[in-house]
Amino acid sequence: MSVHNVAGREIVYKVAYHGPGMCGKTTNLRFIYNTLPGRQVGNFLVLDTAVERTLYYDFLPVVIPLDDDYKVRFHLYTVPGQAYYDASRKLVLKGVDGVVFVADSRGDRMPENEESLAMLKRDLGEVGLDYATVPLVMQYNKRDLPDVIPTEALAAKLNDRGVKAFGAVARDGVGVFETLSGIVDLVTGRT
């Protein structure tokens, strides 16, 4: 649920990065954190396990100054990818304004991608949102790896809504800001 603080000249949106375990959700946020000037990003909160898997969520606030002293703030969250962290995922999805679904492009990861997408659909319903209408973009990550499958094949399996999709190598920053811009476009109502 976005908050438009007219008095404070600020509008705040919540965006969740969803996808299977180790698909690169945290890597997206880390690249954003490392790239934007310090005044535009807040503290990067990572609540992970000893094996660097997100246990609860990661949180990164990003602020973009606009004209007339207005600013727009995006609270970027990642959800834990593993199926058994179902409860943590739902608490992140509560009140979300937009979702980035990050898929792992490797062929052998397709079952995990599909399982994660099914969980997203179910979890959105359980927090009172509808997968069919929630602002959504897709990111096909890890495009640099040798065993990836064509983006058309990923789209055929995953992109049932025909939303905007971006190829990415999040580790190197490829496609990271294009993806963020894509979801920002949707939540702010530009497209």
Add this chain to the structure above:
Amino acid sequence: MPAKYVELKAADVELMEAELRTLCARAGAEAVVLVDLSGVILAAHRVSDKIDHLLFAALLSSNFAATEELSRRLGVTSFRVMYHEGKRQNLYFDKVTDDTILVVLFRDSNALGRVRLFTEKSIVELAKMVTAATRPAGEAPPLPQAHAAAAYLEQVAASIQPGKL
């Protein structure tokens, strides 16, 4: 577009902050914060600048959301109150509306009953204010400036060009 949103005009914020001031004084609290369950502070009173407010709100809201999920899985009526007891300071959470919570920070020298009593009184007023400020997305006023955010990020993407696929 988001499903619904909260629009806070100056008068709304003043009313909420006045209620939080009153609560703070009556309950003898150190700080009070009204948080949206998506993790955004709607109003606050006496929250220290030493605390990162954005992280504070994100952690408070997810903490409460986790408890709600727990109650759902246990099949019990949704918990509306939560209490964390610390060594010197305590946190008291109470649900204001389906999407907002009130969190009171108070010292252990203060009685929980006093905090609870005045929090419950304030919640009635705050719930009216939050409900009045909540709008369905269809009523969202145009905020054309917000569109500039995507254009800015496109520029960032173009400027870093770490490599093409």
